[in-house]
Amino acid sequence: MLDTSAAQVPTLSLADQASDPDAFAQAFGTSFQRFGFAIVADHGIPQDLIARAWAETEALFALPDAEKRQYHVTGGGGARGYTPFKTEIAKDAKHVDLKEFWHVGRELPAGHRFADTMSPNIWPTRPEGFRDTFVELFAAFDAAGDRLLSAIARYLKLAPDWFDPAVKDGNSVLRLLHYPPIPADAEGVRAGAHEDINLITLLLGAEEAGLELLDRSQGEDGGRWLSIKPPEGAMVVNVGDMLQRLTNHVLPSTTHRVVNPPPERRGHSRYSMPFFLHPAPDFLIETLPGTITPENPNRYPEPITAHDYLYQRLVEIGLIKP
Structure with a gap:
């Protein structure tokens, strides 16, 4: 029987990386190896930029439904622009998630070699300034992600810049998430139990209750749901399936979910901004x-490109219809 309690995921300061990169890497990697999650304060993304992004996210989702749906690309796998409420479903779940979202990707120059596989961004007419805000925020997430990947590389005894060529022009996605108010008898949850697809996810907005991780310290088949409650302004960071596969499960991609609030809070929206950091x-x-060790033999003898892996997973969660 699963129960829920507060997770003892440590809060680390990314500012410590500059003075002692090895100590920060050890603390960050240890949290990843234990929980698949870490909480990172002092991440370097300016608070005024974050505040502007929250305001424009709320304004975007407050637009009329018909206007938002003009930015939905049928058959586009939700890669860019708007994805309507009740579209995405967690792998093997019975009910669709109670959310709507907007995707911002990397801005590529004309003729870029990834132009065929990385869709161009879709920008709404309203709210004004949306494009400038989220191009800037994407770059800030990118920079923070590079610093965290450097720590992961050190923890894995790789060169600190090992991930740099892997994520240069990577297919990362900034997701603006809105969980609308829901009735007390709603079927399903705001986001069903799932693992992320990418290398790492950097999440703002988890201060609002609801995010839980499945602690598997008691084995693959048992565990407790642990609620994640970071300090205000801190970032929740977690391992994605690509990093789990790359590290042969040394760094686990932990199952997590966003549960519905208690009845007295169901009339309130919830917003969050995850940045899914992908390789090229x-x-x-x-x-x-x-x-790879005798105790941990290679689970994935056949390599796969990040593009092919992403496609397989998008089919599984219902964003692409094969």
Whole structure:
């Protein structure tokens, strides 16, 4: 029987990386290996930029439904622009998630070699300033993600810049999420139990209650749901399936969900902004030799490109119809 309690996920300061990168890497990697999650304060994304992004996210989702749906690309897999309420479903779930979202990707120059596999961004007419705000925020997330990947590389005894070529021009996605008010008898939850697809996810907005991770310290088949409650302004960071595969499960991609609030809070919206950090589409996800041991043999002898892996997973969660 699963129960819920507060998770003892440590809060780390990314500012400590500058003075002692090895100590920060050890603390960050240890939290990842134990929980698949870490909480990171002092992440370097300006608070005024974050405040502007929250305001424009609320304004975007307050637009009329018909206006938002003009930015939905049928058959586009939700890669860019708007995805309507009750579209995405967690793998093997019975009910669709109670959310709507908007995707912002990397701005590529004309003729870029990934133009065929990374869709161009879709920008709404309203709210004014939306494009400038989220291009800036995407770059800020990108920079924070690079610093965290450097710590992961150190923890895995790789060169600190090992991930740099993997994520240069990576297919990362900034998701603006709105969980609308829901009736007390709603079927399903705001986001069903799932794992992320990418390398790492950097999440703002988890201060609003609801995010829980499944602690598997008691084994693959048991565990408790642990609620994540970061300090205000801190970022929740978690392992995605691509990093789990790359590290042969040394760093686990932990199941997590967003549960519905208590009845007295169901009339309130919830907003969050996850940044799904992806490698470039042609990056080959191949098990790191240092993670293969007699006790942990290679689980993935066949490598796969990041593009092919992403496609498989988008089919599983209903965003692409094969």
